[in-house]
Amino acid sequence: MSTPVKVAVTGAAGQIGYSLLFRIASGSLFGPDTPVELRLLEITPALKSLEGVVMELDDCAFPTLAGVQIGDDPATVFDGVNFALLVGARPRGPGMERGDLLEANGGIFAPQGKALNDVAADDIRVVVTGNPANTNALIAQSNAPDIPASRFSALTRLDHNRAISQLAAKTGAAVTDIKKMTIWGNHSATQYPDLFHAEVKGQIAADLINDQDWLENTYIPTVAKRGAAIIDARGASSAASAASATIDHARTWAQGTPDGDWVSMAVKSDGSYGVAEGLISSFPVTVKDGEWQIVQGLELNDFSRAKIDASVAELAEERDAVKGLGLI
Ligand code: NAI
Numbered sequence: 001m002s003t004p005v006k007v008a009v010t011g012a013a014g015q016i017g018y019s020l021l022f023r024i025a026s027g028s029l030f031g032p033d034t035p036v037e038l039r040l041l042e043i044t045p046a047l048k049s050l051e052g053v054v055m056e057l058d059d060c061a062f063p064t065l066a067g068v069q070i071g072d073d074p075a076t077v078f079d080g081v082n083f084a085l086l087v088g089a090r091p092r093g094p095g096m097e098r099g100d101l102l103e104a105n106g107g108i109f110a111p112q113g114k115a116l117n118d119v120a121a122d123d124i125r126v127v128v129t130g131n132p133a134n135t136n137a138l139i140a141q142s143n144a145p146d147i148p149a150s151r152f153s154a155l156t157r158l159d160h161n162r163a164i165s166q167l168a169a170k171t172g173a174a175v176t177d178i179k180k181m182t183i184w185g186n187h188s189a190t191q192y193p194d195l196f197h198a199e200v201k202g203q204i205a206a207d208l209i210n211d212q213d214w215l216e217n218t219y220i221p222t223v224a225k226r227g228a229a230i231i232d233a234r235g236a237s238s239a240a241s242a243a244s245a246t247i248d249h250a251r252t253w254a255q256g257t258p259d260g261d262w263v264s265m266a267v268k269s270d271g272s273y274g275v276a277e278g279l280i281s282s283f284p285v286t287v288k289d290g291e292w293q294i295v296q297g298l299e300l301n302d303f304s305r306a307k308i309d310a311s312v313a314e315l316a317e318e319r320d321a322v323k324g325l326g327l328i
Helices: 015-025 044-060 098-119 133-142 157-171 205-209 212-224 226-234 240-255 302-324
Strands: 005-010 036-041 065-071 083-086 125-128 152-154 182-184 192-194 263-268 280-288 291-294
Touching: 005 015, 015 036, 015 044, 015 240, 036 044, 044 065, 083 098, 083 133, 083 240, 098 133, 098 302, 125 133, 125 240, 133 152, 133 263, 133 280, 133 302, 152 280, 157 182, 157 192, 157 205, 157 212, 157 240, 157 263, 182 263, 182 302, 192 212, 192 302, 205 212, 212 226, 212 302, 240 263, 240 280, 263 291, 280 302
Parallel strands: 005 036, 005 083, 036 065, 083 125, 125 152
Antiparallel strands: 152 263, 182 192, 182 280, 263 280, 280 291
């Protein structure tokens, strides 16, 4: 077996953590031949509960789990890590305005970005799942000047997977028949799942369905509001699916995208498709040798353009708010 890959997970005692850790430890992320060492970060009051999760990890006797360390200090937990999955975040409490939420999360993601900058391995790759994911990723990235900005990303893969699954249900196709799905913009209700480039067995999905009303008034809201629908049904927010998408995102980053397909990742904009440079916005990306590239040259119709612009405007507002707070 090779040298263990060190994977940090924050918010490790939370709901998503409870699914995510066991998947990583069992080899879902790097395969059966690559051992992993888990570095788990929690806030001090949650460490006891995290100890219980570690007891369960021990009890699984996973052949690929080379070690587990836990702690409440990012500078210790992130030491030498190759991947950081930043899941722990501050949820919106009663009466909390968006500015308060951004500020509270800035208090988490700015110090975590600084700690990664100081102690992570040279090949560090960061995936932010904790909400508001895009702007939390921007805060972490802005506080890590020595790490290339391209190593920071936010999760829109859950939205991407939801968009594939809803399209498969509508068309009767298998999820494996669907390629080139894109989520554009923010991981929020303004996100834009794009059926004008997605393909079902090689045919453009929007042409195949040929029903703009369904696309606008059923499909897009169903994908964008799926999180709320799950809370309604389950009484708790999506956790196993969010963990699974976090694994998908990190695995694609490590292993690459197949020929003829792409995935959605929120990454730092270089101005492609008119998305303001510097925003962490979701794009269609291909990955090769551990480096992502935004797919170029897609034509956007007026409907897509307006949807993307609206979501990007929201990201710009969030960026301006955290800038005003001195977080970036
Ligand atoms: P949870 O509340 O069950 O767990 C969060 C954990 O983070 C808690 O154990 C908490 O103690 C910990 N935490 C808080 N501050 C921390 C810090 N400074 N350092 C380390 N740990 C810290 O929440 P859950 O369900 O696991 O969700 C986690 C986040 O993921 C939330 O922000 C949620 O909104 C987000 N999410 C994102 C999705 C996406 O598609 N991007 C999908 C679903 C959830």
